[in-house]
Structures are given as C-alpha cells and as structure tokens.
Amino acid sequence: MFRLENAQSLLGLGLILVVCWALSEDRSRFPWRLALGAVAVQVMLVLGLFGLPGARSVVRGINAGVDGLAAATAQGTQFVFGYMAGGAQPYAVTDEGALFVFAFQVLPLILVISALSALLWHWKILKWITQGFGFVFQKTMGLGGASALAVAVNIFLGMIESPIVIRAYLDKLTRSEVFLMIVVGLATVAGSTMVAYATILREVLPNAAAHVLVASIVSAPAGVLLARIMVPEKKGQGGYFADYGSLLKYDSSIDAISKGTMDGLTVALNISAILIVFVSFVAIGNGLLSAFPDVLGAPLTIERVLGVVFAPLAWLIGVPWAEAPQAGYLLGVKLMLTEFIAFIQLGGVPAEAMTERTRMIMTYALCGFANIGSVGITVTGMGVLMPERRAEIIGMVWKALLAGFLATCMTAAVVGAMPRELFGL
Template structure:
C-alpha cells in the first residue's frame, strides 16, 4: 500500500538528483536513459530478495549464514582471547551486558571474511559472481566493460582492491569513467565489513544481514547514475573493453588465506585506530562546546549540530520529522567520522526511540565508505595505481565524496518509497 511517507521519499529521491545536476560539469545534458536503467536495476534487485515467492527463505538463509560466520569466528576468538573473547568467565558475572567487547566480538569477523573472500576469489567463485554483475551493469546502464567490471568488483571488494582488478585498463579510462570508479567505491562497502555491520544491527533491525547486503549492491547503480550526472561522459568516449581477467591473483589456497588474513588485519587495525581517535575527538569537541550556554535547555554538542544540519536530508529520505534530528546526526557521523561509528550508534539507539522504518532507511543511507577519511584513502590508493593522473584525482575527489554520500541517500530514499509490506513488516 502506498502511503504519504512513500511519496515523501520519492520527493527526496528527486531532490538528490537535482542537487547532483546542479553540481554537474555540463548541466545541458542529463542521462535520462541511465537514470531509468539505474533505478530499474535497483528495484529489480530489491524485488529479487524481498518480493519474490520464497524470498523469506533466502533472507533467512542469509541471516543464518551471518550467524554461522559469527559463531565460527567466536570459536577462534575464544581460543585466542579466552574469557575476554566470550569464553567461560572466571568470575561471577553480575552484568552480562558488559561482557560484549567490540574489539573481540565484531572486529575478528573482518579477518575471517577477508580470508574467506580471498579464498573464494582464488577458487574463481567470487570472480564469476562479479562477472555476472558486471554484465548486468554493462547491459542495463550502458557502461564500458572496464567500468562495469570495476563497479561490480566494488560491491564485494574494497574501493582500492577493485581498481586492481582492472589495472590493465586504468590508462584507458576517460575522466568520466575515472570519476565513476571513485564514486562507486565511496558509495559501497567491502564484503569484509558487511558481516560486521549486520552483526552490529541484528539485535535492533529484523533481517539486518539481508538489508546490509542489498544496501551495498543497489548503491552501486546509484553511484553510477550520480557520477554520470556530475561528470557526464563526452560523446564518443568511454567503453574500454575488459576481458574479465585480473591482476589480482593468489598462488594457492593457503596463499589466498594468509594474504586475505593480512589484508583483513590491516583493515581491523585501521578501523580500531580510527574509532579510538575519532571518538576521542568528538569527546574533545563536545568538551569545547560545553563553554557555550545551553540551547533549548540542553547542552550544545557535535551530535546536535550535525543533527540540525542533516535533518532536512533525513526527512527527504522518508524519515518522520520527529526522528529527523537523530537520523541527521547519524548521517553527519557517517560523513565526518566513519560509517562504522554511525552503525555502532544506530545499533545502540533504544527500540522505543526509533521506528523500524527509520532504522531500515538509515541502514541503507549509512552503508557506504563516503566519509572524509576515505578521501585520503582514495587519493593515495588510486594515485599509486595511476601516478600520472594524481592531480586529476585530487581535483575530483571532493565531488566524488559528495556524490558517493548522496548515492547511499538516494538508495535509502528509493527503499523508503517502496511499500512497507514488501519488507515483511
């Protein structure tokens, strides 16, 4: 059933497209066919998982898979860290809620998923999945082979790993294709972090694993569309061919597991350091703001400032105005800090303070790497692969950040525009 809040989300989707058109390097053109194709792909992918008969069984399988990975990881964590990692407690426990430790119960999942992804890549399983998505994007949105492959790779790999997949074709990418690759990398997340996000949200959002998976997949076509609006392709350019071979290779299954684990360790250390530093910086910022008098009876904090700034965008995505300040704050946290911190805070919101609809919309809005810290990662990572175009990358990276951020918001608005009953509520 179509409701007023669905129309609200549709208006928000249109608003996001207008904002990107206003940023365009050529406002005389608008990719109408691509817009129709991208939104069509998003809707089809949502319907495939949530709308088809038997889809609930698929969703339950995904959730069970995430729980299984979590249980398997927990055994390794308990073996290494003992009672601190969830093993038998040597003391009487009076507050079981305090036993949860983010470093031991969530971050180890990234190590396991990273190693598993590398192994599936070596066994060609992940390559074929990426190839299928690459062909889908190539046929429905008119992307060149190399761009389609990079977009598909971004769904499961990271924003730096995916350019490696098409490294042989990087020198042939046009300015528009290069920008597209950057935007999609910022609009999606790596497979190694999807399970961690689902684990964080599973206690507060039904079918969290399915929502996180779909969020990363359908934000890819949204990123393609917004990238093409901001930096349109010039007539007759683009379309570099890709034969689906890759420079990303492993010598053996053991080599894949070991290198995947080391890559995951790098991600874990990076996330841990960022969480420590940025949480501390927010605390410092709130301490500095405490010198100002209370506003409307409450202390002035970074959370409240971000909430006010992004509340209109949250409302445009379909969030009820009573929850827009809290949702706007989460958008600000995602942009200025990281999506990991935003997901942690979303999962910590008590059930009575946020509706299930808002939680679902925010899950899609937060599921992307578009944050200020990723700007440096993008410049350094892609710049190493394309040193001769480093200045061009630097010149486009901030626009790519805005487009990548808005791509996840566009995805959230599209989900908000669809009937509630589709998602089993």
C-alpha cells in the same frame, strides 16, 4: 499500500538528482535513460530479495549464514582471548551486556571474511559472481567492460581492490570513468565490513544481514547514475572493452588465506585506530562546546549540531520528522567520521526511540565508505596505481565524496518509497 511517507521519499529522490544535476560539468546532458534504468535496477534488486516467492527463505538463509560465520569466528577468537572474547567466565557475571567487547566480537569478523573472500576469489567463485554483476551493469547501464567490472568488484571487495582488478586498463579510462569508479567505491562497502555491520545491527533490526547486503549492491547503480550526472561521458569516448582478466591473483589457497588475513588485519587495525581517534575527538569537541551556554534548555554538543544540519536530508529520504534529528546526526557521523561509528551508534539507539522502518532506511543510508577519511585513502591508493593522474584524482575526489554520500541516500530514498509491507513492517 502507497502512503504519504512513500511520497516523501520520492521527493527526496528527485531532489538528490536535481542537486547532482546542478553540480554537473555539463548540465545540458542529463542521462534520462540511465536514470530510469538505474532506479529500475535498484527496485528490481530489492523486489528480488524481499518480494518474490521464496524470498523469505533466501533472507533467512543470508541471516543464518551471517550467524554461522559469527559463531565460527567466536570460536577462533575465544581460543586466542579466552573469557575476554565471551568464553566461559571465571567470575560471576552480573551484567551480561558488559561481555560484549567490540574489539573481540566485531573486528575478528573482518579477518575471517577477508580471508574467506580471498579464498573464494582464488577458487573463482567470487570472480564469477562479480563478472555476472559486471555483465548486468554493462548491458543495463551502458558501461564499458572495464568500468562495469570495477563497479561489480566494488560491491564485494573494496574501493582500492577494484582498480587493481582492472589495472591494465587504468591508463585507458576517461575522466568520467575514473570519477565513476571513485564514486561507486565510496557508495558501497567491502564484503569484510558487511558482516561486521550486520552483526552490530542484528539485535535491533530484523533481517539485518539481508538489508546490509542489498544496501551495498543497490547503491552501485545509484553511484553510477550520480557519477554520470555530475561528470557526463563525452560522446564517442569511454566504453573500453575488458577481457575480464585480473591482476588480483593468488598462488594457492594457502596464499589466498594468508594474504586475505593480512589484508583484513590492516583493515581491522585501521578501523580500531580511527574509532579511538575520532571518538576521542568528538569528546574533545563536546568538551569545548560545553563552555557555551545551553541552547533550548540543553548543552550544545556535536551530536545536536549534526542533527540540526542533516535533519532535513534525513526527512527527505523518508524518516519521520520526529526522528529526523537523531537520523540526521547519524548521517553527519557517517560523513564526518566513519560509517562504522554511525552503525555502532545506530545499533545503540533504544528500540523505543526509533521505529523499525527508520532503522531500516538508515541502514541503507549509512552503508557506504563515503566519509572524509576515505578521501585520503582514495587519493593515496589510486595515486599509487595511477601516479600520472594523481592531480586529476585530487581535483575530483571531493565532488566524488558528495556523489558517493548522496548515492547511499538515494538508495535509502528508493527503499523508503516502497511499501513497508514488502519488508514485513
């Protein structure tokens, strides 16, 4: 059933496209066919998982798979850290909630999923899936073979792995294709972090694993569209053919597991360091703001400031105005800090303080690497792979950050425009 809340999301979708068009390098060339195709692909992907007969069984399977991975990871973590990781407690437990320790319950998942992803890539399973998505993107959105493959890889691996996969073609990519690759990398998340996000939300959002997986997949077409709007491809350029070979190779299964584990360790350590630093900075900022007088009867905090700034955007993607300040704060945290902190904050919002529909919409809006910290990662990683184009990358990365951030908001708006009954709400 179509409701006013769905029209609200459609308004947000339209305004996002208008903003990107206003910032376009060539406003005379709006890709109408791509816009219709990208939104159609998003809708079909969401309907395919949540609306088709048997979809509920697939959703249950995804959630069961994530629960199984979390349980298996818990056994390995408890073997190393014992009762600190949730194993048998040597003392009487008076607060079960205190047993959840982020470093032991969430971060180890990144190690396991990273190693598993590398193993599946070596066995060519993940490579076949990626190439399948690349073929779909190539045919439905007119991407060149190299760009289509990079977009597909971003869904499952990450924004630095994708240029490695097509490294042989990086010097042949046009400015528009490089921009597209950066935007999609910022608009999606890696498979290793998907499971971590689902674990954080599984107690507060039904079918959290399915929503997180779909969020990363359907944000790829959104990233492609907004990238093409802001930096259009010049006629007769781009579309370089790729033979779908890859420089991302492992010598054996053991080599894949070992290197995947080390890559996961790097990610986990980086996340740990970023969380410590940024949470501390927020506390410092709130301490400084406490010197100012109260505003509207409450102390001035970073959370309140971000809530005010981003509340209109939260409303536009489909969040009720009563919940928009809280949702706007989460959008601000995602952009200014990291999506990991935003997901932790979302998972900590009491059930009575946020409806399931708002929580679902925010899951899609937050599921992407578009944050200020990722700008440095992008410039560093792609600067190493494309040293001759480093200045060009630096010149477009901030625009790419905005496009990547709006791409996840566009995905949230598309989901918000669909009937809530589709998601069992």
